[in-house]
Amino acid sequence: MVKVFLRKVDFKKGIISEMRKIKDFIFEFIFNRLNKVRVYSHLENKYKFIYIHIPKTGGNGILKSLFNLDFGLGHKPLELYYKANRTKFDEYYKFTIVRNPYDRFVSAFNYLKAGGNSQVDIIVLKEELTKHRDVNDFISELKKNPELMVNVMNYVHFMPQTYFLKGNIRATSIDHIGKQEDMETSFNFLKNIFSLNNLELKKQNVTKGYNDTLSYDSKTFLYNLYEEDFRYFDYSSQL
Known part of the structure; x- marks a missing residue:
C-alpha cells in the first residue's frame, strides 16, 4: 500500500x-x-551551463579552450538568465571569470582606444579616448567631468563586475567564480565538471600590469569606483 x-x-x-x-x-x-535576444545559447543548452561573460576578463579564451568556440556568447547578466527560464537556471551549472579591477580598467581603455569593435557607440567612445595620451590622463578627465563619467560607466566594458552577478537573485546562485590571474586552476576545474578530457588551456595575450601603468591617484580613484568588486572578489587595493 x-x-x-x-x-x-x-x-x-x-x-x-x-x-x-x-x-x-x-x-x-x-x-x-x-x-x-536569445538568452540561453545552443552551447549552454547542450552542456547545461550558464556562463556569465564579464568583458575584459579572458572569457573568450576559456570558451575557446573548453568548447572550441570561436565567438563570444554576449555579456548577459545572471539575472537575465533567471528571468528567461527558471527551470534551466536552477538546473544548469553557473560560472564566471573575474579580473583585478585595475587591470580590467586599463585593458578596457586600451582595447576601446584601439577601436574595440565596429558598434557605433564604441566608435563614439573611441573618439573620446583618443583625446587622452594615456589611461591616467583619461581618469583625470573623468574626475572633473560628471557627464563623461556617467556615459563611460554605461559602457559594458567599464561596468562593475558585480553588476553581472547581482539583481533580484541570491549571490550564491553562481557555482564557480574563477580569476583571470589563475585561469589554469579554473580551466582544470571546469574541464572536470563538464567531463571534457584531453584539453589544454589556450594561451592568452598577457597585458602589462596596472602597477606599470596607473598612478597612485588613478588607483585611488579606481578603488573608490570599483570598491564593491575589490571586496566581493577579494582583490587587494595595493595602493
Whole structure:
C-alpha cells in the first residue's frame, strides 16, 4: 500500500516537473522575442551551463579552450538568465571569470582606444579616448567631468563586475567564480565538471600590469569606483 502511494507521489511530482518545463519553455520563447535576444545559447543548452561573460576578463579564451568556440556568447547578466527560464537556471551549472579591477580598467581603455569593435557607440567612445595620451590622463578627465563619467560607466566594458552577478537573485546562485590571474586552476576545474578530457588551456595575450601603468591617484580613484568588486572578489587595493 505504501509503495503504491509513493509511486503515485513520484508520478505526480514528475508530471508537475514536466509541466513546469513546458511552461518555462514557452515563457522563454516569448521572453526572447520581446527582448530581441536569445538568452540561453545552443552551447549552454547542450552542456547545461550558464556562463556569465564579464568583458575584459579572458572569457573568450576559456570558451575557446573548453568548447572550441570561436565567438563570444554576449555579456548577459545572471539575472537575465533567471528571468528567461527558471527551470534551466536552477538546473544548469553557473560560472564566471573575474579580473583585478585595475587591470580590467586599463585593458578596457586600451582595447576601446584601439577601436574595440565596429558598434557605433564604441566608435563614439573611441573618439573620446583618443583625446587622452594615456589611461591616467583619461581618469583625470573623468574626475572633473560628471557627464563623461556617467556615459563611460554605461559602457559594458567599464561596468562593475558585480553588476553581472547581482539583481533580484541570491549571490550564491553562481557555482564557480574563477580569476583571470589563475585561469589554469579554473580551466582544470571546469574541464572536470563538464567531463571534457584531453584539453589544454589556450594561451592568452598577457597585458602589462596596472602597477606599470596607473598612478597612485588613478588607483585611488579606481578603488573608490570599483570598491564593491575589490571586496566581493577579494582583490587587494595595493595602493
